[in-house]
Amino acid sequence: MTNPFSRIHNEKWVIPVSGLSALLGFMLVVSWLNEGNRLGRAKFLTPDQNQRGFINEVGFASYVSMKEEVERLQKRATTLEKALSENGRGSATLNDQLQSAKSFAGLTELVGGGVKVTLKDNAGAGGMPGEQDLIHDIDILRVTNELFASGAEAISVNGHRLMSASSIRCAGPTVLIDGVRLAPPYTILAIGEVETLYNGFTISGGVMTEIATASPTMIQIQREKSIRIPAYLGATALKHGSVPKATK
């Protein structure tokens, strides 16, 4: 029985070609983008390559976190039910719940690994400083937004903790955060997964590259092993809204 390839009488090519094919397969796998190296290589990719790669990942990650949240809530419901039945442990459980709610709301100090972003006006510009040489409220807003998007759990600007109702706006030459007047340089601390924060922030086409186009000295980011973010110290009393009875 003959086969279509029988005409190759001289088959000395098979071994070298196969050997190098194996090497090529090895190289392809090593340079393949995967969950492990995508963040590290994000800065080498074009913005649309990044987007294509990240779309599915984000969807999956949020699905996983939602699933975990549901599990956590179910567990908490169980402990609450148990505590109710045992009565004596009720106050301890309530306290635990209160503490986690407070830390989520930004009413407690938080320590952990994270990044430190420094924003300052471009002092090196010769002559009159232009609009692009100054740090504006919108820059701080976008930086903190980007950090939250990269998974920051707590953020402070010049020692002022941001919480769910924080506002950032400008007032003349200074920036007001929750009505507190801050002046440059602005040091923004964020607690979260260090590499994710760092790589998410330095991604090409992000806020960092945009601000750095005026001058790279205006924005700097560094990884921090351990940072301490203070609690929110402003007023927390609600004047106009009240929690409906059904959810109390």
Place this chain on the structure above:
Amino acid sequence: MILVPIIALLLGAILALGLKVRVGDSMAQYLAVACLAGLDTVLGGMRSAYESKFQTDVFLSGFFANVLIAFFIAWLGDQIGINLYMVVALVMGMRIFTNLSLLRRYLLVRATDWIAKRKKEREKQLEQTMEGVTE
């Protein structure tokens, strides 16, 4: 025979997956460009085999030279601030298409030849049996 390099490619991939090899992020980026050169050379080797002018030394040196040159051009591009890896992608991409189309033609010719041969053989057999019957 053409299946042997494909199986080898998969074996190499499995080996890399099994060993969990990690290289630096920028290194991986250049390696990705070098992969294109490697793919082109392997296809070129197969093509020359079908043209029966395959030479082991030319093939081996070609593979490593092309991979290194692709790697170097991509690296140089980053050093001087021009996306030179695009040059590698363009040239190697074009060559991969050329090699693949030629390879496809050779295989097609071979396959049609084989089918024609089988047909002829069967007709011959049929003729012989017919002769046997009539005699």
